[in-house]
Amino acid sequence: MSRGLLLITLLTFCHICCSQETSNWSLEFHTGVPLNIPLPLTIKQEGYADIKLSGNYYSEPLTPPIFWVLRLGKWKNGNAWECELKHQKLYLNNPPDEIEYFNVTHGYNQITINRVIKLNWTEKHPFLWRTGAGIVLAHPESTIRGIRFDSKQSFFNKGYYIAGPAINTSLSQHLKVSERFYIDIESKFVLCYADVPIANGNAIVWHSSFELIFGLGYIFIKK
Numbered sequence: 001m002s003r004g005l006l007l008i009t010l011l012t013f014c015h016i017c018c019s020q021e022t023s024n025w026s027l028e029f030h031t032g033v034p035l036n037i038p039l040p041l042t043i044k045q046e047g048y049a050d051i052k053l054s055g056n057y058y059s060e061p062l063t064p065p066i067f068w069v070l071r072l073g074k075w076k077n078g079n080a081w082e083c084e085l086k087h088q089k090l091y092l093n094n095p096p097d098e099i100e101y102f103n104v105t106h107g108y109n110q111i112t113i114n115r116v117i118k119l120n121w122t123e124k125h126p127f128l129w130r131t132g133a134g135i136v137l138a139h140p141e142s143t144i145r146g147i148r149f150d151s152k153q154s155f156f157n158k159g160y161y162i163a164g165p166a167i168n169t170s171l172s173q174h175l176k177v178s179e180r181f182y183i184d185i186e187s188k189f190v191l192c193y194a195d196v197p198i199a200n201g202n203a204i205v206w207h208s209s210f211e212l213i214f215g216l217g218y219i220f221i222k223k
Helices: 002-019
Strands: 024-037 039-045 051-055 068-076 079-087 090-092 099-119 127-144 161-176 181-198 201-221
Touching: 024 181, 039 099, 051 201, 068 099, 068 201, 079 127, 099 161, 099 181, 099 201, 127 181, 127 201
Parallel strands: none
Antiparallel strands: 024 068, 024 201, 039 051, 039 201, 068 079, 079 099, 090 099, 099 127, 127 161, 161 181, 181 201
């Protein structure tokens, strides 16, 4: 079921791109800083009462592996369809006594399909409004009530789980460097829901963040 959702997401992007007329392609790589918003975290473990709290997370965006966003886009008349992959890390900053640690690192990753629309607020440097939806690909790591979760499971036996839906929206601007290169500066908001496994149970992880990202883009096919 989880792998099917990933396949549907990628096939949808391929169908959209193949159905478009002649256009430009772009590849973008970003880094940046997320500001995580406290949201509900629920721990359900067999034989115990549920643990409910407002999860306060930090991300260490500049510690390897860094926070990054990779995008492949197909553009026509200033608008685009994109496939976006984002690597986010979540470390629970306020665990109660029952939780030794609870992290979603190696990624609280998001794979989304985005629609990008050019906003002609300024003639020289138009803004781009982006909105998208997709899935959370999570790698949970935890020890709760002394029981460690074995993360070497699931997707390719690497501990990755397709855990829930993700949506994002952003406002950005391209600053042209050359005919093919440009710098992208972007303010972004995301909201995600993930149901991830723990030892003898599962955790419901809501996550939202404001993000300031910046990166380099390249137009690699131009017709």
